[in-house]
Amino acid sequence: MFAPFGNQTANQTATWHPEPRGRGTFGLLSSCITTLVLCVYTAVHLNIPEHGKERQQYFRKFGWVILGLLAPEIVAWNAWEQYRTASIITQVVHKAYPPALTSPWYRNFWASCKRAPGRWFSTGVDTEECLDSQIPLGSLNTDTSAHRHPWTLTHGFYAAMGGFVIQAKDLGPSYGTGAFVLSEQGIEFLADTEPVSIPNIPESEILDKSKASTLTKIIVCLQALWFCIQCIARLSQGASISFLELNVLGHCLCAFATYAIWWKKPTDVSQPTSLSVSNGLREWVDAVYLFSGRPGALPIFPTVHGMRSSARASETSFNTMDSSWTSHDPQSYEIITNKVLFGDLLRSRITGEHCFVKRHRSRLLYVLKLQFHSSFWITYTLSSHDKKRRITLENPDVPQVIFDLETTMAGRLERTCKSRYRHYGPYETSSHRHRIRNWSLSEVSIDNAVAFREPLSSITFVIVAIVYGGLHLLAWNAPFHTRIEKTLWKISGISVASIGPMSIAHAGSLSVTNKLFNYIHFWHIRHWNSPETRSRHPSKVIQFLYVSKDMVVLIIQFLGVSYLLFYSFTRVYLVVECFIEVAYLPDSAFTTPVFTRYIPHFG
Template sequence: MAIDLVYGWQPSPNVRGTIDILWSCLFTIFLCTWSALHLNIRSPSENYWIYTLRKARWMVQTLTGPEFVVWFACGQRYEANLSVKMFQEIGCSEWTIRHGFYANMGGIRLKAPDFPPFPITARHLHYLVDQGYTTFPKISMEEVWDKSKADLFTKTLVCVQICWQVMQVVARFVQNLPVTSLELTTLSYVVCALAMYFMWLDKPLDVETPTIIEIETTIKDILVRAGPAAAQPYEQSPLDFVDNLAPCWWINVQKYLFFRVDPRERPMQRLTNDKFPMVGVGFEIFYYAMVAHGFAGIHVAGWNFDFPTPLEKILWRAASLTICGLMVVISFLEGASDWHRRNRGLSLRTWLFRDNLDSLDRRPSREDAMAHPDFVPYWEFLAFVPTTLVYSAARLYLMLEVFLELRALPRRAYLSVQWTNFIPHV
């Protein structure tokens, strides 16, 4: 009869398995791409599952191009900050960046005697208050934040997991242990997630019930008093002459691709999440450039990783350099687009030659430019299509390679970090 040997205290094995690498990285990526998203309020006719599917779609978008979601977040913060300045100009000092986010995400709905309620942006509300159609809404900053579903437990869980993943990667570099491309890619998602958290720090999360503002003036009277500016039929809402929500993927780009334009209700019952940001030249644009190039640069850090075959190493290097280079191209194209929409060429010519100073006063406003049919010009569309296709191909390879590499990792890649080596001792 065999006798079972008895052992006392045994240390944990100093190894990890493939499933450990996958679970840790994929769970971190899920938290970075799901919990960091702050989407706009759904329309009254949509249920929770439609909103969840929309968030899942944006999660996929964040998986494929997290730096572009950071771009949207930067633009939304810029617009919210801009609304604060606009309200301060008319003496409404109580308006904060949190109010700006709340309004621009569809948190305020206008109810007129002759029209069904529809969401309005901060620009719409500013116009209504400035023209005396309504008083400044008595919505405190605390009331706005009370509608947010962000809870301390979820944020703590995300931060703990993110910190643990970063510590793992840094510790492996310090102890000269191989880092997998999946772990390196996870680190790039962490950078973008933290950037989104920062940009959306004042944006309420998963708001369900908007604020209703009732006015006694009819929409018809508002349009008549606005004069020629409101003479054209509206496309999104009756207040298009103030802010027509352009430029936007669904509204302005889908038509070039002959796709269905959503949402189909008119007036629009929700503000879409894909409005292209116009951040100008300020903190947001430099912040985005730093994050986007940091995201691309992290992939270059895997230049000398031990890939299963030499061809895979070459392809990784080529793809990582491609996304780095294309980020510069995309930044240039975004700058050119902003230059076009804001008509900065006229301003530059006037500043350089000083021969037509009054032309500065005659240049079209942002609202006039947005109303122009060429607000999203064909040259911008044609320039972005090949750039986006090449970028997508490079990103697709990088996303596939992080899993292909797991079939043949070096032996030391399965060794765990010796945390006791970081404890000072004699």
């Protein structure tokens, strides 16, 4: 009978197998832990940290190692999203500067072989080469793209991880401190408007910043390959494998995928490349800085004692207002302008006002929206600290203050309205920060995969989850120390394997619920608007539909969150059970295939 996980008696006790008699417990643990650490720790490629906060990178690395230990396929998926971003950046730059056509590697190799004998036996100097070297390069080719270093996928990864920044001190005193990260949208903007401002550095300079060489990555891949060969050899010779080896085997497969995706990404880069400020970069920074939320990015509303204010910029349809806005309240606007006088410089830039009052937790909030240069809105939310008293603006004892713009602020707002960069949205939030986050799985990418809007990503997500979970389900009939452990292992394996289908089912149920209640809602509207039933009042029915829809959506979301919590518990249990089971392995788990001893490896 084929028993890949061996046979053990029910009353077997925990034992330690010493090394001299073959592969012992220490050898099993050392090889598994060494391979696991190499596959998880070295496979994680973090983005560049914020300047001055490099020590936080160690904590981020620890968090990603824990995630890679529990869910290596999530790390691989995150790497794939970063690869897509790097590929898009590379394609955008190639549109501005098409790459040179290169010959296949075998032709280059053959040409080198033919030139080798001449170099070996040559005793003189190549006169033609010397003559060519005296010719000015500019007289040969005046195309500026010929003097640029070719943009590779390494450049794309370097840009996607926050490798190119613009220092705020180089822009002027009105831009605060820190740096602005040149994001994917920023490079796309430069490629369309000012290609000469695209960073031009050689690939060797980027690789010089990387802490891991190609040799290091090859060694790790060879270690993972040795571990996979050992597991296959043990199964082919009838020897059993441990659950820990089965789990590490899954990590090896994920490590291969992660390394293949991140092969061109620099590792552990601590300092980015600062760019020289050009007109195109300044134009991009002006627009980004306005929507960044950084201190000093927006004109500060003059607050008085007992009142607080907050400001944020937003983009709407130019010269029009969002239909979701509350109607303008002239009385509230008059209350604000009587206490806070707008200066001449500010007034000349304002092209629209919108004011209304809303109540939040028994507190009045004055919302003042000011439109500048018919291009963007700045929203000021004014509130009082004290809930029991009236808001400060309505207090007659509050003196008048003047709200005006500084010259540098007015100039920057005017330049922003003329900027050709118009990508203001949730995807640009990474540029507002001092670094680009390592988590690249945005809500949009996850929703698209779960809702099956991107069939390739959805199918890949389901297959990877089934393969990784199914790998643990191979131990369905394996001997466990207790029946409870066996039951929990089966449940955990099924939970891990079903995360993909369950996520799609969750998104599908929400979509079906929304479509169903929307259909019922429109059907009732058409029904109650008919001549026969127009006298009746359908508001209670419509209200009941809204309440029912909210309840159903709440139940579906509760089930989804409960499943995610249960899924997290099962992932932890699989790892813990792998180490517990090492103490109760059968004797066949400690036999080692002879030929695998001669393959170089660690552990």
